[in-house]
Amino acid sequence: MKNYLVKQKDNLITFGMVIGAYIIVEILMQAGLISSLLKGLLVPLCAYIILAVSLNVTVGILGELSLGHAGFMCVGAFASAFFSQLTKNSISADWLRFTIALIIGFVSAGIIGFLIGMPVLRLKGDYLAIVTLAFGEIIKNIINVLYVGRDSKGLHISIKDAVSLGLEPDGEIIINGAQGITGTPKDSTFTIGVVLILITLFIVLNLIKSRDGRAIMSIRDNVIAAESVGINITKYKLLAFSISAALAGVAGVLYSHNLNSLMATPKNFGYNMSIMILVFVVLGGIGNMRGSIISAVILTLLPELLRGLNDYRMLIYAIVLIVMMLFNWAPAAREYRDKLLSKINFGKKKTVEAVEGGNEDGNN
């Protein structure tokens, strides 16, 4: 019981942190103290936080390495942007359209996650990572050859080129192959982003605490033992993977409704992005949601705030990344930190944290 309360308190800190950050930013924004750069970064930040938390479900809770997370984000982004584009003129209430778009992003990415999860989750470890990587690329490439247009006769779909859609003169192209979707309404706001973060955290943190969550974690810790007590391995693996994918879809909706032009480039939906999200998770601590949030914020802000250094910023960014990883997770650095901490003396809590830290080591 005491342990339960401790866990609950831990979750409340996480929620409190997000809400606190939101209030501070809102106050600063009202006071006009926030630069345009930071203002423009708020919505992407929310999207990246959701991505990091959602990938942490697969990596931290289920214990499987997924390198295709950007693919699910891509599905959510395109499905919802497609919907918004279709109904831009017919649904006039922005909030209603965006709510439906969010649901569409969530469901479509979840379904794709489920479908991909079925064959993929038979594999383990590195094999699974490589296959998810491939699926992520497949999703991106399919979207890159997809042409969808609309005219009075209805929807036209082609995977060759825009000409073969055979649109009437008044028809409009909605998904234009590699040129993606242009003119998505800008419905994402910081407030909506924060609400979505809170919902994501609510889903994920409650999942961890639930009976299903414990089953999923038992699979992570020992598959054979879990199977021997009658846990349905496939079911729980798929559950965790689909939830993770669906939440990534929500992040995709947020992302796509923040930008006017949406293209599936290697930069934003390729494996670069998948690895970026994995970096958020690993740096923040596998299985540690709060850490994911903090590292997503830092690593997204860092290259933008280093703009003053021009082309050197990517170099500095990489070095900072290395230093932070070493500082956070290298055994020698951790030892040094422990030594430093015992000198400062953080008090009695230390023993509890040492135990938790030990668990995280086990997951790595």
Place this chain on the structure above:
Amino acid sequence: MKKFAKLTALVLSMAMVVACFAGCGKAASSDTFKIGGIGPTTGGAAIYGLAVERGAQIAIDEINAAGGINGFQIEYKYQDDECDAEKSVNAYNALKDWGMQMLVGTTTSGCCVAVAAESVNDNMFQITPSGSSVDCIKNDNVFQVCFTDPNQGIGSAQYIGQNGVAKKVAVIYDSSDVYSSGIYTKFAEEAANQSFEIVATEAFTADSKTDFSVQLQKAADAGAELVFLPFYYTEASLVLTQAAAAGYDFTFFGCDGLDGILGVENFDTTLAEGVMLLTPFAADATDAATQAFVAKYQELYNELPNQFAADAYDAVYAIKAAAEKADVKPSMSVSEIGDAMKVAITEVSVDGLTGEAMHWDADGSVNKAPKAMIIKDGAYSLIQ
């Protein structure tokens, strides 16, 4: 230990927030124009972004040396967007914090669309040197220096059809590139009205742009006489080399992306003999302005300028002409400058590197004549 990590994170993020605020403390000074530029200076598309950065820099240096615009000097700042729409918007916001009053950019179409959606809210005057998609100029504050993709596609199809260059045409295009597929789409549409026939359409993507033997083989099998190459010269040089190696004897036809092909390193320029291209700029044109620009560019950056650099150079001079016409001052607000410039630019005519008497429509597109060039004796020459 976790606490320590948290503490560090907190300190780091606070340091960043402070850094942000420090950035926005600067007030706009009213004795210089602040012109921003955006394009990829890192990553795969860096060659285009760098060209725009440098081309604009040369123009601005010249203008500053000659006394500036309306007597005011220009400050210029260029930001990297890595050819990513999200980063491009970040770059735009960063420039806004710096105090940007007019924007030369962005370099690539996809980014330009995303940035144009932001700049319209600020009523910022934006002129893109090379964002060629039609969506770039949807808003009334954005103008283009380059041709729109549809114009190039239609122009190429009409040229081939009206001059009877070929009867059977094959197209190879980059389906992952907005510029290339934009031209192809309109080319194919216009081809239906012309006297030639498209016998083969082969696509490649950014991931597979090194081997074109399959595409060339298919073009040959379909009996094509002419191969239309609506993409950039780096890939085109490979196409030409591979076609020559396989012994095909096509006529090649390209758009403005092909300009620069003679400057590709280790490329046997005799292979480009007879290649036709529709382009507004050629680095070896003989007029004084182009020669001065090319010499300056080579002196500073040690390479031949391509069409992007020339477009950016013209963009800056277009700003100058419009700003002088409207008599804008740096003390005016961004929106006031935007309002004045939007009207003024439709009233001026600029003799630039990429065209004579360029003038703009209110919809943002430029009017200038494309020149049909043919590569003869290792140099571009106008087809009469």
